[in-house]
Amino acid sequence: MSEYDQYIRNTWFEIDLNQFQKNIQIIKDHVKTRVLVVVKANAYGHGLVKCGLAAEESGATMLGVATVGEASLLRKADVKIPLLRMTAYGENEMESFIKDDIHFFVWTVEQIESANRIAEVKGKKANVHLKVDTGMGRAGVFAENVKLVVEIIKKSGNVNFEGVCSHFHTADMIETDSVFRQIDKFEQALSTLDDMGITPPYIHLSNSPALLRFKEARYNMVRTGVITYGQYYERNTELFDGMKAMGTWKARLVSVKTLPPNHGVSYSLKYRTEKEERIGIIPVGYADGFHRRPLGANKVLLNGRRVNVIGSVCMDQCMIKIPDDLDAQIGDEVVIMGGQGSDYIDSLDIADAWGTNNYEVFANISDRVPRVYI
Ligand SMILES: *Cc1c(COP(=O)(O)O)cnc(C)c1O
Numbered sequence: 001m002s003e004y005d006q007y008i009r010n011t012w013f014e015i016d017l018n019q020f021q022k023n024i025q026i027i028k029d030h031v032k033t034r035v036l037v038v039v040k041a042n043a044y045g046h047g048l049v050k051c052g053l054a055a056e057e058s059g060a061t062m063l064g065v066a067t068v069g070e071a072s073l074l075r076k077a078d079v080k081i082p083l084l085r086m087t088a089y090g091e092n093e094m095e096s097f098i099k100d101d102i103h104f105f106v107w108t109v110e111q112i113e114s115a116n117r118i119a120e121v122k123g124k125k126a127n128v129h130l131k132v133d134t135g136m137g138r139a140g141v142f143a144e145n146v147k148l149v150v151e152i153i154k155k156s157g158n159v160n161f162e163g164v165c166s167h168f169h170t171a172d173m174i175e176t177d178s179v180f181r182q183i184d185k186f187e188q189a190l191s192t193l194d195d196m197g198i199t200p201p202y203i204h205l206s207n208s209p210a211l212l213r214f215k216e217a218r219y220n221m222v223r224t225g226v227i228t229y230g231q232y233y234e235r236n237t238e239l240f241d242g243m244k245a246m247g248t249w250k251a252r253l254v255s256v257k258t259l260p261p262n263h264g265v266s267y268s269l270k271y272r273t274e275k276e277e278r279i280g281i282i283p284v285g286y287a288d289g290f291h292r293r294p295l296g297a298n299k300v301l302l303n304g305r306r307v308n309v310i311g312s313v314c315m316d317q318c319m320i321k322i323p324d325d326l327d328a329q330i331g332d333e334v335v336i337m338g339g340q341g342s343d344y345i346d347s348l349d350i351a352d353a354w355g356t357n358n359y360e361v362f363a364n365i366s367d368r369v370p371r372v373y374i
Pocket of ligand 1: 086209223233
């Protein structure tokens with residue numbers, strides 16, 4: 001996918017597309033609704049086109065993207081199912097949604113009027129999903145104003161009213177009152193549509209945590225993101241039985257060297273050897289998406305053991321401390337995210353070390369890390 005993939009690197013993101021398809025099948029079996037598979041952000045780092053094609057083959061109804069570029073790459077790869085451009089956008093993007101038949105959100109009168117005008121000029125239809133703001137405070141029309149906006153859709157001959165949807169802000173939290181408040185708001189929007197005698201084909205509200213936890217919020221399509229990749233959104237989450245992570249970020253040791261006592265390592269000399277120590281290099285740096293963090297935060301697996309990354313992470317490489325009793329040779333496989341032997345570094349472990357969420361960890365494995373499909 002990326003232009004770098006043809007070159008050998010001693011770090012790569014290993015992706016099991018079979019497991020991806022299994023995950024989708026399991027979700028479909030449980031939810032019994034249509035499934036929109038979210039492949040934005042390079043399929044959460046797992047490779048947009050491969051995952052998009054695999055999801056289509058597994059019976060996804062639609063794919064969710066965040067940019068026109070993502071949609072265009074999928075179309076070039078001959079993905080046939082509808083694509084939904086989620087998230088807010090500038091009006092200057094609308095023309096390409098319409099030209100390329102990409103479904104998109106609308107929530108203001110101005111957007112609908114523009115969509116209608118542009119579609120007319122292009123001799124096309126604009127496929128819109130009405131986004132309702134049930135509490136997120138981001139894109140969306142308030143439930144109270146749905147009627148006003150839908151009147152405009154009704155009057156717009158070049159606009160297909162394809163869907164109505166909203167997004168949860170706290171579906172992953174223990175406290176569930178706010179989820180039910182959002183469902184109530186969504187229901188209010190739906191009954192307005194009902195009163196107007198309009199039912200768009202796609203009614204969708206649930207993201208990953210919601211589709212796992214709130215059966216009543218599945219409507220006729222769910223939008224499954226993070227869990228499709230077998231990743232949790234939070235510790236102690238139970239995925240449906242059989243779902244598993246499908247990506248392992250790996251590298252190889254490219255250097256093993258013994259440093260004398262009291263020898264500095266890396267920029268700013270934040271690490272000094274206490275005694276004679278073996279230091280390994282892996283070709284993974286912050287430009288690959290591996291954050292620079294203080295000593296002790298970053299760990300990787302080497303020959304089944306969790307070892308410390310020491311010194312500052314450089315742009316293209318970092319150093320690890322090889323324990324005295326661990327056999328390690330140049331070429332040995334290192335796991336940055338995933339399992340090795342009986343140990344497992346979860347994306348959530350890395351997220352904790354970096355002070356972020358795990359989505360940010362895999363979505364930011366950079367383009368120059370080859371994706372290898374097994
Ligand atoms: C990203 C996104 C999702 C997927 O969220 P997950 O938590 O990864 O399932 C669903 N809906 C919208 C609108 C999104 O932007």
